[in-house]
Amino acid sequence: QQQVKQSPQSLIVQKGGISIINCAYENTAFDYFPWYQQFPGKGPALLIAIRPDVSEKKEGRFTISFNKSAKQFSLHIMDSQPGDSATYFCAASIGPDKLIFGTGTRLQVFP
Amino acid sequence: DTAVSQTPKYLVTQMGNDKSIKCEQNLGHDTMYWYKQDSKKFLKIMFSYNNKELIINETVPNRFSPKSPDKAHLNLHINSLELGDSAVYFCASSPRQGGSYGYTFGSGTRLTVV
Numbered sequence: 001q002q003q004v005k006q007s008p009q010s011l012i013v014q015k016g017g018i019s020i021i022n023c024a025y026e027n028t029a030f031d032y033f034p035w036y037q038q039f040p041g042k043g044p045a046l047l048i049a050i051r052p053d054v055s056e057k058k059e060g061r062f063t064i065s066f067n068k069s070a071k072q073f074s075l076h077i078m079d080s081q082p083g084d085s086a087t088y089f090c091a092a093s094i095g096p097d098k099l100i101f102g103t104g105t106r107l108q109v110f111p
Numbered sequence: 112d113t114a115v116s117q118t119p120k121y122l123v124t125q126m127g128n129d130k131s132i133k134c135e136q137n138l139g140h141d142t143m144y145w146y147k148q149d150s151k152k153f154l155k156i157m158f159s160y161n162n163k164e165l166i167i168n169e170t171v172p173n174r175f176s177p178k179s180p181d182k183a184h185l186n187l188h189i190n191s192l193e194l195g196d197s198a199v200y201f202c203a204s205s206p207r208q209g210g211s212y213g214y215t216f217g218s219g220t221r222l223t224v225v
Contacts, residue, residue, distance in 0.1 A: 032211040043115070043201050043216025044154070087152055093210025098144070098167055100210075101154040 002027060004092050006102030013109050019077040021105045023090035026071065030092040034099070035064065035075045038087045047088075048075070080109045114138050115217040117202050123223045124192055132187045132220045134202030140215070142166075142208045143185040145177060146201040148219070154201070160185055161208045192224045 005024045013019045034049035050057045050064040050073065057064045063076040077084055090102040115136045124130050136143065145157040158177045159167035174190045185202060202217040
């Protein structure tokens with residue numbers, strides 16, 4: 001119940017295309033859903049986050065779509081750029097509890 | 112002016128040795144964490160401290176012992192290193208206890224046990 005399932009494991013997208021990464025969860029008590037971005041040799045960094053009372057949140061080219069009834073949320077990267085090539089992690093947490101991370105998606109954007 | 116700094120960045124050591132990884136944050140955060148990232152990139156929490164008090168210990172072998180001398184520092188000591196300990200270890204901090212405050216990660220320490 002504490003798991004967050006992430007797919008796909010890897011993703012290859014052409015420059016300018018849309019990258020979509022999906023996550024699913026079981027525990028309906030989760031109340032915070034962030035996405036972290038990790039470049040090689042660096043630690044993960046917070047990219048964008050959403051709470052379950054909102055169905056979508058957009059920041060620049062990055063959008064989180066949240067489907068509470070399906071217990072799923074996804075990250076959409078519009079106009080994907082080679083500089084977006086990184087590993088992306090979804091995560092979830094409940095109140096003061098720790099973040100539970102998904103298994104990660106390696107995104108490669110080719111010119 | 113690095114926010115969360117870890118030392119060393121790389122650590123190569125033989126099985127059976129004891130080693131330490133240091134972590135310091137200058138963000139004034141109350142909560143610090145240690146995460147282990149394996150070769151498949153999976154991030155697993157090991158420990159969490161809030162104002163120097165241990166709040167999470169995720170079934171980590173006794174060979175791993177965290178120490179927080181003050182709320183800006185969280186060190187990780189590992190005894191009797193094993194091959195399976197090879198991984199990247201990340202220190203992180205957050206303003207308060209809880210994922211919704213946002214974690215700031217260090218750049219990691221790549222530990223290789225040979």
